[in-house]
Amino acid sequence: MPSLPFVTVDVFTTSRFAGNPLAIVRIPEDGQVSTEQMQIIAREFNLSETVFLHEARRGDDGETEWGFRIFMTSAELPFAGHPTIGAACYALGTLADNARSGKLLCSAGPIVIQYSDGVAKASIPHNVHIHTESRFTAEQLYEPQPALAHLKRPRAMTVVSPVRGMNFIMVELDSLEDLAKVTTSGVKPRAKLDKGWDTGFVGSYFYVVMQVGQQPDMKGHQIRTRMIEGPLEDAATGSAACGLCAYLAMEGLLKDVSFLITQGVEMGRKSEIGVAVTLTEDFGAIDKIELSGSAVKVMEGNGALLQSVVSPGWLPDNTTGQAKSLLAMR
Incomplete structure (x- = not known):
């Protein structure tokens, strides 16, 4: 039974219980979580958005990069601002031990991120x-x-x-x-x-x-x-x-x-x-x-993914089917 670490952070603030809450669920390197499972987990958190963050890898340009997907409780989003900044602060500030730069990969395109003194900057994909x-x-x-x-x-x-x-x-x-x-x-x-x-x-x-x-x-x-x-x-x-x-x-x-x-x-x-x-x-x-x-961590834990439906792939997929899954907090 795979275990998925998660944190919640408050974004666009330096104070807990202000700003916009965000759940970040980490997908292990060998983890396989389907689109349907991600949607159900996002619904369980019941926040405006939940991010699914894959393990870091080294990109072709030498930068550390993370694949990530953004879900509301009802649908996936191609891009959203507070999930991007929250994921950037957590990835660079925590997972990469205050690294200065990296990259996030979402369905709207690659996002170059920088981090310094608790503030993340993201050069976002746009098509205004x-x-x-x-x-x-x-x-x-x-x-x-x-x-x-x-x-x-x-x-x-x-x-x-x-x-x-x-x-x-x-x-x-x-x-x-x-x-x-x-x-x-x-x-x-x-x-x-x-x-x-x-x-x-x-x-x-x-x-x-x-x-x-x-x-x-x-x-x-x-x-x-x-x-x-x-x-x-x-x-x-x-x-x-x-x-x-x-x-x-x-x-x-x-x-x-x-x-x-x-x-x-x-x-x-x-x-x-x-x-x-x-x-x-x-x-x-x-x-x-x-x-x-900025973003500040509020809580963290691990969840057990039950009745897993396999969906291979590191970047966003288009799998279908009925997933009967639940993130059991413990």
């Missing part, structure tokens, strides 16, 4: 797409967010995909008072996505651009955010933060710009997300997006 074929309307906003109906119209509403399969309705609000009125809802956002991009996760990302002097310790352009997906609110959403900052950089023609995103305040789980964006020389596309943040 701003949806233009259909406009997201105020009426569509007010259906799940009736408390915002007093607004004649939000300052801006744009649908942005940082990568294909991750889609966010970006809604700019005037004030923190308006941001506080945002709520979870039984009604999920409905956005008509552009042809070829109509797939994957859709969430609403509400933001307020802070004025100079409204927050101490200026570390780039400061923004307060909340991410809502129907009845769920996320404490820190790195992929949405990257999409928003890429969009703002392109709109403002900002060649090299840094942002500090503060999220999760209303949930009592304050998170601080760093994003740096570099545009191409003609300002027409994104050259680089770097996501940064």
Whole structure:
């Protein structure tokens, strides 16, 4: 019966029980865990995301690299920000004994990671797409967010995909008072996505651009955010933060710009997300997006994988079948 070590970490914070929780399950070198088993284990943890991290190996370029897969409770994701930063902090800071650099391999592409003084930086895969074929309307906003109906119209509403399969309705609000009125809802956002991009996760990302002097310790352009997906609110959403900052950089023609995103305040789980964006020389596309943040370990243990279904392969697979598995914590 294989045993799978796991830890939980709080990401985008240096304080336990703040930030966004993440489960990291380690897959041993000779371990064989199917996609179905991973999904069931993620459902058992019942966090916004669970990462499955394979043992390190030496890449062709000499860098240490880890294969990893990201699961929500209901589906696998091609990329997500807080799992990437949490996995980077744990892989480099703990497994590799404070190594300075390495690489994570996910289905969205390879991610170069760096680590120093408790902060991980990830040069993330991106394919930023701003949806233009259909406009997201105020009426569509007010259906799940009736408390915002007093607004004649939000300052801006744009649908942005940082990568294909991750889609966010970006809604700019005037004030923190308006941001506080945002709520979870039984009604999920409905956005008509552009042809070829109509797939994957859709969430609403509400933001307020802070004025100079409204927050101490200026570390780039400061923004307060909340991410809502129907009845769920996320404490820190790195992929949405990257999409928003890429969009703002392109709109403002900002060649090299840094942002500090503060999220999760209303949930009592304050998170601080760093994003740096570099545009191409003609300002027409994104050259680089770097996501940064810290993580702190909360708990660790081992789980016994029962009634294992064999699924070979080190990187993401596409196996099917009915897996009757469970991660038995002990």
